[in-house]
Amino acid sequence: MSAEKELRVRPIRNGTVIDRILAGQAMNVLKILGIKGAYSDVVTMAMNVPSKALGQKDIVKIENRELEEKELDKISLISTGATINIIRDFEVADKYQVELPEIVESMVKCINPNCISNTKEPVTSKFEVKKDPVQLRCIYCENIITENIAEHLL
Amino acid sequence: MRFERRHIISMKDFTRDEMEYVLDRAAKLEPLARGGRSDLLAGKILALLFYEPSTRTRMSFETAMLRLGGNVLNLGSKEATSIVKGETLADMIRVVSTYSDAIVQRHPSEGSALMAAEFSSVPIINGGDGAGHHPTQTLLDLYTIRKESHLDNLDIAIVGDLKYGRTVHSLTYALSLYGANITLVSPPQLKMPDQIKADLKARGARVRETENLEETLDCIDVLYMTRIQKERFPDPTEYKKVAGAYKITTGHLGNVRDSMIIMHPLPRVYEIDSSVDTSSHARYFEQSFYGVPIRMALLTIVMGVGV
Numbered sequence: 001m002s003a004e005k006e007l008r009v010r011p012i013r014n015g016t017v018i019d020r021i022l023a024g025q026a027m028n029v030l031k032i033l034g035i036k037g038a039y040s041d042v043v044t045m046a047m048n049v050p051s052k053a054l055g056q057k058d059i060v061k062i063e064n065r066e067l068e069e070k071e072l073d074k075i076s077l078i079s080t081g082a083t084i085n086i087i088r089d090f091e092v093a094d095k096y097q098v099e100l101p102e103i104v105e106s107m108v109k110c111i112n113p114n115c116i117s118n119t120k121e122p123v124t125s126k127f128e129v130k131k132d133p134v135q136l137r138c139i140y141c142e143n144i145i146t147e148n149i150a151e152h153l154l
Numbered sequence: 155m156r157f158e159r160r161h162i163i164s165m166k167d168f169t170r171d172e173m174e175y176v177l178d179r180a181a182k183l184e185p186l187a188r189g190g191r192s193d194l195l196a197g198k199i200l201a202l203l204f205y206e207p208s209t210r211t212r213m214s215f216e217t218a219m220l221r222l223g224g225n226v227l228n229l230g231s232k233e234a235t236s237i238v239k240g241e242t243l244a245d246m247i248r249v250v251s252t253y254s255d256a257i258v259q260r261h262p263s264e265g266s267a268l269m270a271a272e273f274s275s276v277p278i279i280n281g282g283d284g285a286g287h288h289p290t291q292t293l294l295d296l297y298t299i300r301k302e303s304h305l306d307n308l309d310i311a312i313v314g315d316l317k318y319g320r321t322v323h324s325l326t327y328a329l330s331l332y333g334a335n336i337t338l339v340s341p342p343q344l345k346m347p348d349q350i351k352a353d354l355k356a357r358g359a360r361v362r363e364t365e366n367l368e369e370t371l372d373c374i375d376v377l378y379m380t381r382i383q384k385e386r387f388p389d390p391t392e393y394k395k396v397a398g399a400y401k402i403t404t405g406h407l408g409n410v411r412d413s414m415i416i417m418h419p420l421p422r423v424y425e426i427d428s429s430v431d432t433s434s435h436a437r438y439f440e441q442s443f444y445g446v447p448i449r450m451a452l453l454t455i456v457m458g459v460g461v
C-alpha cells in the first residue's frame with residue numbers, strides 16, 4: 001500500500017492521525033491538543049510533507065487518543081481542510097474532514113481589549129464564523145479576526 | 155412592531171420600515187415633548203444606568219419619561235464608581251431589572267449593552283457602549299433630517315472624526331438604507347475605515363471622500379459636523395491645524411443651498427463658530443430637542459404602550 005512510504009515512523013495501533021493540516025500549522029495543532037513538553041503517549045509530527053492536493057501539508061499522529069468536539073472545532077479554525085483519521089488496530093477505521101462551526105464560543109479571545117468579553121463580566125467570548133477565508137466576528141463588539149487565529153485561541 | 159418589550163442595542167437591528175415606525179411615533183408625540191402633559195407611562199419606571207458621564211442622552215430620557223407621566227431611577231455617579239470597582243454589570247442588571255420596566259444603559263465597554271440584554275428581564279436601551287453603538291442618537295438624527303430636510307435623495311456631507319466616531323458609523327449605516335449620496339470629509343488620519351465604506355456602497359449609498367470641507371458645502375442638503383478629539387493627535391500643533399480646517403463659520407455660508415441645514419450631535423468645541431447659531435441653516439439645538447420625542451417613542455414601544 002502506498003501509505004507505507006509515508007510511514008516514516010512506526011505505525012500506531014490505536015489513535016488519531018490528523019492529516020492535510022495546512023503547512024506550518026502542526027505546532028498550533030499540538031498546542032490545541034495541549035501537547036507541550038511531557039506527554040505519555042507517542043506523538044509524531046511531520047511538517048511540509050509533499051502532497052498532491054496541497055503542495056505541502058503537515059501531519060500529526062497521536063497514539064491512544066480520540067479528539068473532542070472542541071479540539072476539532074479549534075483545528076478547523078486554523079486549518080479548514082484537515083482530515084481526521086481514527087486508527088483502530090493499525091487500520092483507518094473512520095475518516096472525516098473537520099467542519100467549521102457557525103458559532104465558536106469560549107474558544108477564541110477577542111482582539112479588542114475594550115470588549116465586554118475581555119472583562120470580569122460573566123460572559124464568554126462568542127464569534128460568528130465566516131468561510132473562505134476564515135473570519136471570526138465578535139458578537140459583542142463586532143471586531144473581526146482574520147489573521148493569526150491560532151494566536152488568539154483560548 | 156418587533157421592538158415591543160424588546161431590547162434596542164444597535165441600528166443594525168432595524169429595518170427601514172422599523173426606523174420609520176419609530177420616527178412616525180415620535181412625530182405623534184412631539185407636541186407632548188414640547189410641554190404637553192400625558193399619563194401614557196404613568197406607573198412605569200425607567201432605570202438610568204450611566205457608568206459614564208452624559209448630559210443630553212440621560213436628561214432627554216428623563217424628560218421623555220417625566221413628560222409621559224412615568225418615573226425614573228438614577229444610578230448616582232458615586233454609586234457608579236463604587237460599582238465599577240466591585241459588582242459586575244451583569245449582577246447590577248439582574249437586580250435593577252427587577253426594579254424597573256426598562257433600563258437605559260451607558261457603559262464604556264463595547265458589547266456591554268448586548269451582554270446586559272442577556273441578563274435583563276426588562277428591555278435594555280443602549281445609550282452608548284464605548285466605541286460601539288448609540289442607536290437613539292442615530293434615530294434622533296434621522297428624525298431631524300426627515301423633519302428639517304428630507305431622507306430620500308439626500309445629499310449629505312459628514313465632517314470630522316470618521317474613523318472612531320460611532321455616531322457617524324451608525325448614521326451612515328441608516329442613511330445607506332435610503333440610498334443617500336454621502337460625502338465624507340475628514341483629515342487623512344481620521345478617514346472612515348474601508349470596510350465600513352464598502353458596506354455602505356454595497357447597501358446602495360453613493361460615497362465620496364474628500365479632505366476639503368469648502369468644496370462640498372454648496373451642493374448638499376445636510377452638513378453634519380462632528381467633534382475632532384484632541385486625544386487623537388499626539389502632536390498639538392497638528393491638532394490645531396486640523397481643528398482649524400474643519401471649522402464652519404458664517405463666511406462659509408455664502409453660496410450654500412437655501413434649504414441646507416447644519417447638524418451636530420453636541421457638545422461642540424470649535425467645529426461650529428457661534429456666529430452660525432443665528433443663521434437660518436443652524437439646526438443643532440432643534441436636533442438636540444428631537445431627542446425627547448424620539449426617546450418618548452422608544453420608551454412607549456419597549457414598554458408595550460400604544461399611542
Ligand SMILES: Nc1ncnc2c1ncn2[C@@H]1O[C@H](COP(=O)(O)OP(=O)(O)O)[C@@H](O)[C@H]1O
Nearest residue numbers: 003006011012013017019061085087090091092
Ligand atoms: N496505523 C497507522 N499509523 C500511523 N499512521 C497511519 C496509520 N494508518 C494510516 N495512517 C496515516 O493516516 C493518514 C490517512 O491514511 P489513508 O486513509 O491510508 O490515506 P489518505 O487519506 O492519504 O488516502 C495517512 O497520513 C496515513 O499515513
Ligand SMILES: [Mg+2]
Nearest residue numbers: 002003006019
Ligand atoms: Mg495518504
Ligand SMILES: [Zn+2]
Nearest residue numbers: 110115138141
Ligand atoms: Zn469583542
